[in-house]
Amino acid sequence: MAIIGKRLVNQVKTTGFKATVAQRADDVFQRMTTGLSWDDVRGILRGDPPPKPNPRVKPHTESFWFHIRPTFYHEATTTLYPTFRLGLLSALFFAIEIITGIYLMIFYTPSPERAYSSMIDILTNVPFGMFVRDLHRLGAEVMVVVVTLHMMRTFITGSYKKPRQFTWLTGVVLLMMTLGLSFSGYLLPWDQLAFWAVTIGTSMADAAPGVGPTVNLLLRGAPDIGAGGLLRFYLLHVVLLPFIGIVFLAVHYYKVVRWGLSLPPDMEAVGEDSARKVSPDKRVNFLPDIATNEIMYIAIAMAILAISCATWYRAPLETHSNPLVTPNHTVAPWYFYWLQGLLKIPHIIPFLPGDLANGLDKFSANVLGITPKVLWGIVVGPLVFVLLAVVPYIDPNPSRRYGQRKIMLTLGGLFTILILYLSLAGIPTGVPVTGFGFVGGAPPSEIGQEFMPDEGEGELMKIPFDQMIVGDYQVSADPGVADAPELNAIIKTLYYDMQHRMSTADPNGRKLSQDTVATVKIVEIQPDLKQITLDIKYTDDLTGAAQDFTKFKFIHKNSEH
Amino acid sequence: MSIIKKIVTFKPSFNLRVIVGLISVVGFLAACAITGFSDLTKALGEQDAKYTARAIEAGAKVYFDQCARCHGADGKGIEGQGPALSSVTFLGKKEGKIEVQKSQRLLDIQWVGNLDGYIRAVTASGIPLKSSNQWEVTHPAFGQAYGGNLRDDQINDVSTFILNWSQAPATAGIIDSPKPGAAFTPKATAVPLTPEQEAGKTAFLKNGCNACHAIKGVAQGNIGPNLSTFGTTAATRFTEADYKTSQGKAATADEYIHESIINPQAFVVAKCPQGACPSGVMPPTFGKTIAEGDLKNLVSYLASLK
Numbered sequence A: 001m002a003i004i005g006k007r008l009v010n011q012v013k014t015t016g017f018k019a020t021v022a023q024r025a026d027d028v029f030q031r032m033t034t035g036l037s038w039d040d041v042r043g044i045l046r047g048d049p050p051p052k053p054n055p056r057v058k059p060h061t062e063s064f065w066f067h068i069r070p071t072f073y074h075e076a077t078t079t080l081y082p083t084f085r086l087g088l089l090s091a092l093f094f095a096i097e098i099i100t101g102i103y104l105m106i107f108y109t110p111s112p113e114r115a116y117s118s119m120i121d122i123l124t125n126v127p128f129g130m131f132v133r134d135l136h137r138l139g140a141e142v143m144v145v146v147v148t149l150h151m152m153r154t155f156i157t158g159s160y161k162k163p164r165q166f167t168w169l170t171g172v173v174l175l176m177m178t179l180g181l182s183f184s185g186y187l188l189p190w191d192q193l194a195f196w197a198v199t200i201g202t203s204m205a206d207a208a209p210g211v212g213p214t215v216n217l218l219l220r221g222a223p224d225i226g227a228g229g230l231l232r233f234y235l236l237h238v239v240l241l242p243f244i245g246i247v248f249l250a251v252h253y254y255k256v257v258r259w260g261l262s263l264p265p266d267m268e269a270v271g272e273d274s275a276r277k278v279s280p281d282k283r284v285n286f287l288p289d290i291a292t293n294e295i296m297y298i299a300i301a302m303a304i305l306a307i308s309c310a311t312w313y314r315a316p317l318e319t320h321s322n323p324l325v326t327p328n329h330t331v332a333p334w335y336f337y338w339l340q341g342l343l344k345i346p347h348i349i350p351f352l353p354g355d356l357a358n359g360l361d362k363f364s365a366n367v368l369g370i371t372p373k374v375l376w377g378i379v380v381g382p383l384v385f386v387l388l389a390v391v392p393y394i395d396p397n398p399s400r401r402y403g404q405r406k407i408m409l410t411l412g413g414l415f416t417i418l419i420l421y422l423s424l425a426g427i428p429t430g431v432p433v434t435g436f437g438f439v440g441g442a443p444p445s446e447i448g449q450e451f452m453p454d455e456g457e458g459e460l461m462k463i464p465f466d467q468m469i470v471g472d473y474q475v476s477a478d479p480g481v482a483d484a485p486e487l488n489a490i491i492k493t494l495y496y497d498m499q500h501r502m503s504t505a506d507p508n509g510r511k512l513s514q515d516t517v518a519t520v521k522i523v524e525i526q527p528d529l530k531q532i533t534l535d536i537k538y539t540d541d542l543t544g545a546a547q548d549f550t551k552f553k554f555i556h557k558n559s560e561h
Numbered sequence B: 001m002s003i004i005k006k007i008v009t010f011k012p013s014f015n016l017r018v019i020v021g022l023i024s025v026v027g028f029l030a031a032c033a034i035t036g037f038s039d040l041t042k043a044l045g046e047q048d049a050k051y052t053a054r055a056i057e058a059g060a061k062v063y064f065d066q067c068a069r070c071h072g073a074d075g076k077g078i079e080g081q082g083p084a085l086s087s088v089t090f091l092g093k094k095e096g097k098i099e100v101q102k103s104q105r106l107l108d109i110q111w112v113g114n115l116d117g118y119i120r121a122v123t124a125s126g127i128p129l130k131s132s133n134q135w136e137v138t139h140p141a142f143g144q145a146y147g148g149n150l151r152d153d154q155i156n157d158v159s160t161f162i163l164n165w166s167q168a169p170a171t172a173g174i175i176d177s178p179k180p181g182a183a184f185t186p187k188a189t190a191v192p193l194t195p196e197q198e199a200g201k202t203a204f205l206k207n208g209c210n211a212c213h214a215i216k217g218v219a220q221g222n223i224g225p226n227l228s229t230f231g232t233t234a235a236t237r238f239t240e241a242d243y244k245t246s247q248g249k250a251a252t253a254d255e256y257i258h259e260s261i262i263n264p265q266a267f268v269v270a271k272c273p274q275g276a277c278p279s280g281v282m283p284p285t286f287g288k289t290i291a292e293g294d295l296k297n298l299v300s301y302l303a304s305l306k
Helices: A002-015 A017-032 A038-046 A055-062 A086-107 A115-125 A129-156 A165-187 A192-206 A212-220 A227-259 A286-310 A334-343 A354-366 A372-394 A406-426 A443-451 A485-503 B002-008 B014-071 B104-108 B115-125 B152-167 B195-206 B230-237 B253-262 B292-303
Strands: A072-074 A283-285 A471-474 A517-526 A529-539 A546-556 B093-095 B098-101
Touching: A002 A017, A017 A038, A038 A055, A038 A286, A055 A286, A072 A286, A086 A115, A086 A129, A086 A165, A086 A227, A086 A286, A115 A129, A115 B014, A129 A165, A129 A286, A129 A406, A129 B014, A165 A192, A165 A227, A165 A334, A165 A372, A192 A212, A192 A227, A192 A334, A192 A372, A212 A227, A283 A286, A286 B014, A334 A372, A334 A406, A354 A372, A443 A485, A443 A529, A443 A546, A485 A517, A517 B014, A517 B152, A529 B014, A546 B014, B014 B152, B093 B152, B104 B115, B115 B152, B195 B292, B230 B253, B230 B292, B253 B292
Parallel strands: none
Antiparallel strands: A072 A283, A471 A517, A517 A529, A529 A546, B093 B098
């Protein structure tokens, strides 16, 4: 103490008080900025050109965060094209997921008894709880999109070619980690959506020949998803997959820096990689140009995400999971629709007659001893990732120029179209127009699904509570309910929907019988609680028997369906 | 093409980057601030109301599946089966948020906790003894931990649903919980069954009628109509307008009962324990599977239920 004091006193004596304070302050400042003086930082903030020699490269040698970033980029990679900043955004969303995820972990318990009530707690009792959950969920969905686009961009610009093959390979692992994280997180809310989407997903694994049941048992911890499965998915979601993700992200990023950002294909000679040979006049320094650029993109992405979550976006939460009740039209998460589509082969192949498709089914089941579901879902599904991973190693073409890669670009385009088609065919309503992949039931139950689904929103539940006037309403073109225009309108919609189903057959060739009579019945059960019943009397088009389809829902004034 | 090219090769100037970046940061902070402010003031309360409402909806579903058959769809209780849950005696009375009358049931049994706790405890673990000779059954244990089929969240939801009645508890025409130990005046003993009727009762059970129909003290089925007072109903049913417009051809009570067994589609009554009676559920084959003598005894037994 005394020594420091003595030095300080000496300094003040020799240089004066003001200069001493300035010098000491700058000292501290430079320690924080790893070598940049206040004037340098001010120049960066003002966008001034760097003085010579450039002091702004100093942090790159002195500090951790800057030393992992390149000192300069090639001018050609600083425009939107060719990177579109998709790699940066992927990393950003990964970071957002980690931060919001940690916040949610504080309030979440991974047990079937507590998980759903933790969710309710987060939504009703935790400040920023709903906001952070929305950020986490929307961020996850956007991350899948961004990561996929990032991969497509890399494919299109041919950036996976020598020397970046391994970067691409780690990228495919990161894609799988993204999907795995998204999927494992899907189960955690423990609602019907979570439970059944994951049941479907893991039952695909179950179907694999030989190892399937073992894999399934490892994932679920029991034959069915329960306490063990929830805990395992939680651990996958918060420990194992993020760990693998971070390791591969580090390697991926190291490779990116090691080889530099690939230049637009037409800027370098065929077979040559000149990303690291940047002539001084083409260099754009990281400080301040690249840094401010990146900060701008990060700020825009976060603003859009946060404003979305503060306004229109709400992460879904359905009713508590119930292993005994399977909601109609259960689907896997949207990024696995294509896998569901694969399971429907050969019934979704255009121009293939239905009989032939059935024949193929039987042939592969009886003669090859493997059902098409197993073949396509278990064998071919994972092969897609293997195929992606080996792309750089099997593509013999050294050129990155678009004009010289017509075959590969066409194959890539076809692959994208195929995945989109399979995704369409994978959803229960199937491909529009042709109806391939349609898995609907009898027409009345489809009406029930549309107007009063087991989970989620249906038309009949959108009637404002004060317009749910107690009574029995015959479904007709003009129900004529006084003072309830919305009720009237929705019953009318129901009527026209029925008329449509009477006149047009669904993709299974099923029509609603002409003698169908439907009623909507509204009963008050309790103060602020009504029961709405949809009753459809019809003649079954397959058996010719008179049938009665009834479905009901309870609607509370405040439940905001 | 040139527009696309302009966009993808666009390079924002330093000033533009700073301005757009700052605007975005302000937008981000504003979104956080607005969320935080609304969470502190009203949003959490609204969310709470929303999820309480959804709990009531889920509870209603459980109630109608499990509880309504004994406590009644309106919660007013069913004679011989279960006491009222929507009554002042059970729920107490509130004015606004202030309790002006305590639940008589909780006072009677000296329950220390609150009503929500009592409902959840009874729903989950049941009541091992009958409170009085008024009820035919004890309260079953519905909680999974006690061998029942309801999860904890379902029990919580059903309690939320029952407590929702306390906004406007019912006062009249109900069967309230009796005080513990209070003996009820035994009901007049029913007229003993004749040997034919006794044989009819055996036929009723032997042919599985009890799977779907309830008869007080005999069967607990809850799919088809309750037959506890079928004799009384049948005595007048064939004269009713509804019946006359149906395919039914009966002209006496016995004929009506006979027809209901061998041709159940002829006339389907409106109300069943779980709502509207579905047509086509009762098999039309009993005319063939029940022997002629048994059928006669069965009709005579059912006609005696008054």
